[in-house]
Amino acid sequence: MFNEQSFNELFGSFLFHSMIIKMASLQIVLRLLLIAVLLQIGTASLYDGIEELDNEVILSASLQAKKLVDAAYKRTRDILKERLKTGNVRPHEVMAYFKQPVAISRTHVRSADYMQTTLQLLAEKMQGIYRRPFNISDILTENQLDTIYKVSGCAVLHLPKTCSNSRYRTFTGECNNRRFPNFGVSNRPYLRLLRSQYEDGISVPRGWTENKRINGFILPLARAVSNEIIRFPESQQTLDKQRSLMFMQWGQWIDHDFDLAPETPARSTFLKGIDCDVSCAKEEPCFPLRIPPNDPRIRNRSDCIPLFRSSPACVKNSPIREQMNVLTSYVDASQVYGSTDKIASDLRNNGNQLGLMAVNNRFTDNGLAYLPFASSKEDFCELTNKTSGLPCFFAGDSRVSEQPGLTAFHTIFVREHNRIVTVLRRLNPSWSGEILFQEARKIIGAITQKINYKDWAPLLLGSTTSRVLPRYRAYNDSVNPGASNVFSLVFRMGHTMIQPFIYRLVEGYKTSRQLPPVPLHLTFFNTxxxxREGGVDPILRGLMANQAKLNRQNQILVDELREHLFELFKRLGLDLGALNMQRGREHGLPGYNDWRGFCGLSRPTNVKELALVLSNKELAQKLIAQYGTPANIDIWTGAVAEPLVSNGRVGQLLACLIGDQFRRSRDGDRFYYERPTEFTAAQRNAIEQVTMSRIICDNSRITEVPRNVFFANSFPRDFVSCNNIPAFDLSPWKKRKSGAGMVLKSKVIPWKKSIEPYCKRLCYLVR
Structure with a gap:
């Protein structure tokens, strides 16, 4: 054993020899001493961070990581091809399908996987030396972390961009903020409002290590919490007497404008090549949900509900795992136009120069356009009805075909773009196709913002609106609009409003034998x-004339989502509630109490205090029986369990976190529609008059709609003719010279700074 006496003897010996050989450098002496000490200690001791890893070891690990990741990607792709060929597809593969990164996002994900796997390999190499716990950050210097960042390819992807003068958004969100060009940009890490909480402080999710105590208690299995807290008989569901299914559907629509955390494409472990479908192993990138005793559906406890970790993000000079958002964080209709240049280009009608979006060239919807079909070779939509042979649709967001209500929204907004382009071309015959496209895109983005902030958000936030989302004042370039990691999880509160059926109604808002209500799980990816079954009109009628499910503390999530998610694709239906909890842990999100504290709310410490917060003693007791302490309650579970605020559909905590995101995405957006430089007063007034009702009237064959589609409306009492819904007046855009009159090769010519002070009110300048 290495003790103090042996250390003194060794040190004296080194001093003696140093004097004999006349070493001039004390640094050399200390270095020799360190080597001798390490040799004396042996390889089982804890590394103290003084001696760096050799750079050759780091480069070798980086090369090995690339080989392992590439092999896992290929192995997964080959397996998926074979399963698609045989039709033997599993539910979690379908869920992963619409979370797959595409275009440049896939390159970002691959580089991030290279970086994360390199860190894992280095950690494994050092485990043979250290027996006590350590973090990889204790071993690697900042320069070495930077080396890994560069070798993985992350650095090239995040090179600074030169911002040009343009009155239009970039598709990636870059340069929206001229001072901080990466604010709100796609393919960047989510914003952290609180520090991440991982088991190892770096990347291991809480709940990964069996029987490990957190705050003095073992975290319950996510599926067990779902069974005890989330589950209820669907026959007892309460419908919302004041909100329609259209209200629910807008929530999903706007969520798909904000964020998407892609899963890594690999379905087998990087280091050991384990197929997670077979083993239920907890090995990177697999974090399956174990089955609790006496599960009401899954009897085989050795089975599991698969879950794959969200892709890591490229982060410079830090080994702490962050997740990637492949969308822009602005309300900019990116789900219509895409969040990368490649997707945006592919979505346009490139056969002419008229500024139009591409539409389907095989089918029409009673003469109106459908979305174009995707060209992916791996397509799950074809499996839902092999006789139809219809692939998934193609849109700015990959989840477009997830369920018919979402598809209907995508369809009418693409139609609205093309309708606006047609009107603008008539008003301004001299405008180029590029200007027509960009002006229509700018208008669609503004309409989306108006509906979200003025018509929808107050109905969600209720009495808290003025506090958590005060009225717009001005653009603030110090505000980071980036989608927060916690928002990406808690905005899934919309799951609690989903009914177990998709309703289709024919003219006169009547039911039909040909279009009966369909259980939700039978509609996923059903292009x-x-x-083949009536187009988008019956779906839109069903959304307008049916009520949303009301989230109640004893009726949180319907079993169509909790037991049958993607069950259509054989094997084991997924549990969306349990997946939400597991995802929060996987993302390193702190627990319920920490977020209550972040929002300035009380932090309950026992059953009594929790019962006061929830206004529900029985629910508080159930939660404590599961978690042991309020501090461990998963953020999604705690947030959706709170009582609803007055006139709203969320609790206090959700109102705070959602309001925070909405405010930052608005106030930090240089192109927000209420900013005086973006539109003329007449144009803003025209945008303010647009409603979702009008968009439906203009882009479908529906002739009767409610004045406010988000309310629970009864036909015919609450419906009016489309003739009574104010039309969208585009005349204020006629002969607009500030943008279109200064165009050369589809780019806006910047004004000279010398004349800038004189045209603040006349010119639309980008500053």
Missing amino acids: WRVV
């Missing part, structure tokens, strides 16, 4: 149900 054919849209094209």
